[in-house]
Amino acid sequence: MGIQVNAMTQEKNEYVDAIYGVCEEILYRVTRIWLHPDFIYYRTSRGKKNLQHLSVLHGTTNRVIHERKHVLHHTHNENKEMHNQFGTKERKAFLDLLIEASGDGTILTHQQIREEVDTFLFEGHDTTTASICWTIFLLGLHPEIQERVYNEVSEILGEKSLELSDLGELNYLERVIKESLRLYPSVGFITRFASQDIKIGTRTIPTGTSVGIHIFDIHRNEKYYPEPNKFDPDRFLPENTKSRHPYAYIPFSAGPRNCIGQKFALYEEKTVLSYIIKKYKIKSMQTVDTIHPINELIVRPSEGLMVTLEKRTT
Numbered sequence: 001m002g003i004q005v006n007a008m009t010q011e012k013n014e015y016v017d018a019i020y021g022v023c024e025e026i027l028y029r030v031t032r033i034w035l036h037p038d039f040i041y042y043r044t045s046r047g048k049k050n051l052q053h054l055s056v057l058h059g060t061t062n063r064v065i066h067e068r069k070h071v072l073h074h075t076h077n078e079n080k081e082m083h084n085q086f087g088t089k090e091r092k093a094f095l096d097l098l099i100e101a102s103g104d105g106t107i108l109t110h111q112q113i114r115e116e117v118d119t120f121l122f123e124g125h126d127t128t129t130a131s132i133c134w135t136i137f138l139l140g141l142h143p144e145i146q147e148r149v150y151n152e153v154s155e156i157l158g159e160k161s162l163e164l165s166d167l168g169e170l171n172y173l174e175r176v177i178k179e180s181l182r183l184y185p186s187v188g189f190i191t192r193f194a195s196q197d198i199k200i201g202t203r204t205i206p207t208g209t210s211v212g213i214h215i216f217d218i219h220r221n222e223k224y225y226p227e228p229n230k231f232d233p234d235r236f237l238p239e240n241t242k243s244r245h246p247y248a249y250i251p252f253s254a255g256p257r258n259c260i261g262q263k264f265a266l267y268e269e270k271t272v273l274s275y276i277i278k279k280y281k282i283k284s285m286q287t288v289d290t291i292h293p294i295n296e297l298i299v300r301p302s303e304g305l306m307v308t309l310e311k312r313t314t
């Protein structure tokens, strides 16, 4: 979106703190029915704190949109092709497209643009970060699987830099990421609103019900995944997936409101992981039994994940 959050360099970061605060608060409030009415919740100290977090988040997004509108207004480049420093055609940024499509507020209001930007900022960064971390942790526990990834990456990349066309060749790494997303789906739980009666077996879910879908548990169903807690990337070999129920694996949700960033997410993860694995041997300092995954909208380890990185010599 064209802003620097500096989340890696600043120990205390207002934007990051606000994201964590809001995530924690959503779950806290959702699980306490007496806090559901606004007129009660916003009178509590937690409700007031949450408003402060939201004001940081919305303030940042508003600033990004206003700055971008300003730039677009002054460069008048809406209909011109943009070229980067190498002279190749540059695609327009997502925010630029939204601003252009907004028809100066007649088609998309400022608030609607802001909601889209918030969704992308949130869905697009924490999800992939968590998934990359869990994959590193699992590779650090399984040296033989890590070595297979290393061999694949070395064979495809050699000494050259990664190119877009290489990403489709990293098949084993893709299976590793998919299996990691099965065991630790970044989004462990989603909800849907039943817009009509749904019959499941002998039971009916009536219209208007909020339905919780526990992706974390679905992914550990023994019926579809024998030895469900075992990390086995070969579960995602084509011959092993072809007869699996399509909704037995839903890290990106399913249906019309599934994740629109899933292809990008896999590209991003393959890029980051292949660079790390090519340079370092990863060793995990914890085991599956000593880490505690928690669901704060994103499935994270409650106390972080400790790994050591040893520089590869070959």
Ligand code: HEM
Residues within 6 Å of the ligand: 119, 120, 123, 124, 125, 127, 128, 131, 185, 186, 187, 190, 191, 250, 251, 252, 253, 256, 257, 258, 259, 260, 261, 262, 264, 265
């Ligand atoms: C490993 C990475 C990711 C995972 C596991 C993931 C997972 C999901 C899930 C489960 C949903 C459905 C949420 C719901 O229905 O409540 C979703 C929606 C969405 N995701 Fe992702 N996501 C990932 C990465 C990304 C990235 C990188 C982007 C953007 C660049 C993105 C953009 C979105 C958007 C915009 C939606 C909302 C779609 C809609 O409501 O129509 N996601 N994601």
